[in-house]
Amino acid sequence: MKHILIGSCIVVAAYCNGFLQQDDVPSIKQTTVAPPVCINDLSSYANCDAVTTYHFHLDAFVDFTQSAIGGNQTLNMTSLKDGLNQVVIDYQGMQIISVLEQDQTTGAFTDLTSACTHYDDANLGSALIIPLKNTYLKDSNLTLRLQYLTNLNGKAMSWLTEAQTATKIMKYMFTQCEPIYCRSVAPFQDTPSIKSSYSANITAKNPYVVKLSGREREPTVNANDNTTTYHFYQDIKIPSYLFAIAVGNLAVQHIGDQYSRSSVISEPGVEFLERYANELSELDELLNATEAWMTPYIWGNYTILILPPSFPFGGMENPLLTFASPTIIVGDKSQVYVATHEIAHSWTGNDVTCRDWSNLWLNEGFTVFEERKVSAERHGIDFALREAQLGNVSLWEDMRVFGLNTTYSALYPVMNGANPDDSFSNVPYEKGFQFLTYIEQQMKTPADFRRFIQDYVLAHAQTSITLGGDSSPPNFQDYIKATDPQLKVIFLNRLLARSTEVSVKVVAKIDADLNCTGEPNPEIGQRWFPLTIQVGYGKALAKAQYYVSYQGRLKYLQPVYRALVDNGMRDTAYQWFLLNQNFYHPIAVDSIRAIVLQSHSPSQYTLERISYAMQRFW
Ligand code: BES
Ligand code: ZN
Secondary structure (H helix, E strand, O other), rough: EEEEEOOOOOEEEHHHOOOOOOOOOOOOOOOOOOOOOOOOEEEOOOOOEEEEEEEEEEEEEOOOOOOEEEEEEEEEEEOOOOOOOEEEEEEEEEEEEEEHHHHHHOOOEEEEEHHHHHEOOOOOEEEEEEEEEEEEEOOOEEEEEEEEOOOOOOOOOEOOOOHHOOOOOOOEEEEOOOOOOOHOOOOOOOOOOOOEEHHEEEEEEEEEEEEEEEEEEEEEEEOOEEEEEEEEEEEEEHHHHHHHEEEEEEEEOOOOOOOOEEEEHHHHHHHHHHHHHHHHHOOHHHHHHHHOOOOOOOOEEEEEOOOOOOOOOHHHHEOOOEEEHHOOOOOOOOOOOEEEEHHHHHOOOOOOOOOHHHHHHHHHHHHHHHHHHHHHHHHOOHHHHHHHHHHHHHHHHHHHHHHOHHHHOOOOOOOOOOHHHOOOHHHHHHHHHHHHHHHHHHOOOHHHHHHHHHHHHHOOOOEEEOOOOOOOOOOHHHHHHOOOOHHHHHHHHHHOOOHHHHHHHHHHHHHHHHHHOOOOHHHHHHHHHHHHHHHHHHHHHHHHHHHHHHHHOOHHHHHHHHHHOOOOOOHHHHHHHHHHHHOOOOOHHHHHHHHHHHOOOOOOOOHHHHHHHHHHHO
16 A cells, blocks of 8 residues: 655545555454453553543545545544553454554654554453553643545445335445444544544535535545545534445425524425425424523534435434434424434533433433423424333333343443444433423422522533443542451442442452452451352352352351342252261251242253252252
């Protein structure tokens, strides 16, 4: 792959001829050592405790001849600690061609490509580990430039043929980045815990039209190669999942009068753009109504882009440019509430953002709550109540499918390294809505709660937040000071009280810091072993068995056996019991037997084992 220099940017040589070329480039070495995940978001490998992106600039070409995006992603970053010498970036479905570090004084680039390594994870994509040439002090800035070319494995992009579009004369490409697919459009610190402004120059062959979730400047027509470069910028800091691109045969129609802030974009034609604009004729009134209920709208204009029918969601709240499915255009305006929902995300989601995907309900639950307030005003309270009733049915159906014992049925699902899409359901929407409705009812008047929501949005504007879960307050390291056994017990009690929120990673870290598994004090084992069994921290299992075998105090035995039975390990409990029952006092034998055999529908295997054991011992 050749590189050429245009102005200050290095671009793929072939880019300028109107298409991208993938030559052999030395590939980045793979490592099997997983880097730690982001401390604020288990779905990203970004070392976000050490470095954060404050602006990104994407210079890219959208090539329909090979369904690829290629270009340069420039990350303007700030070091969050003294001695920063490594950056980890998320990517998926692309080839990283080169990695450059820019000198902050001379502007010169150093090629770091050969020193980089990548780690691949089946759920989260790849981590690009970049050892820096320079070492950075806390609060100093650094600039990285990554040249890349996407391939067809990328999860965010959908490439449509002419036949798959409405007007059938041009191809079409659109992205869907939420929750973790932005990393396949370009390399990113792909976590909602980081927000940055951006600018982008996106080039495509004429007459393709490019739209992004940002403000547009005048495009540049490149006379030499029959392409146009579209320029965008987004000054309000956004999380990466709100980055969006659509390219195709696109036209714009303004909605409402000259003062209106709203527009619709889609493929042109009476059957498409005109029909969509008619259905969405009240878009500006919806925006005004939401703004009146909430606080001022910060984003400027509001546009809905109606995509081809394969768009996988009803709507996606990309800032300034909601993406929506044509299924919301029914003819009778009965699905326009989807637009109300996406408009409401302009406050909760796009301004106040969930810090990680376990906190998705902060986006969706609040947004559904606001959506139904506006719907009640505009379409009557019965419309909103029926939506809530329908939502409740969907909520229970999803919980039934997940099972009531998994955190996926809870407001705060614990992902433990799974793809956040595995936990996606109506739960964050409807349980979130019901929770907020419940709190509203505890207030003197609904107006008090409305004021709370307004204050909440203003207080957390343009930040990413969490309400508990794996949240790490700034002094979280203080627990290491719990060297005294009593303090450890107090700490473990608190942890047990919120054990459904504890991940196996957190348990592993605590064990590394406090060595709870090796702790001789039995009061610690009484709490620690049940916790490790519950979260599936296998490393402690042998010690847990020893714990119930070297002593027979009931208060120490019962929690361990109960944890095994409650977490699908009844057979293990039974095995341990068999091995120890001659050692246990008869009172303990009765108690533990009752726990191990407590009412359940035992597998055939278990039944056989029990009857065999009974013949032998009783
Ligand atoms: N942001 C969501 C869609 C989403 C959530 C995509 C999580 C990927 C991961 C969007 O705002 C949404 O909720 N859309 C709903 C609309 C409905 C609730 C009115 C949809 O598409 O059905
Ligand atoms: Zn939503």
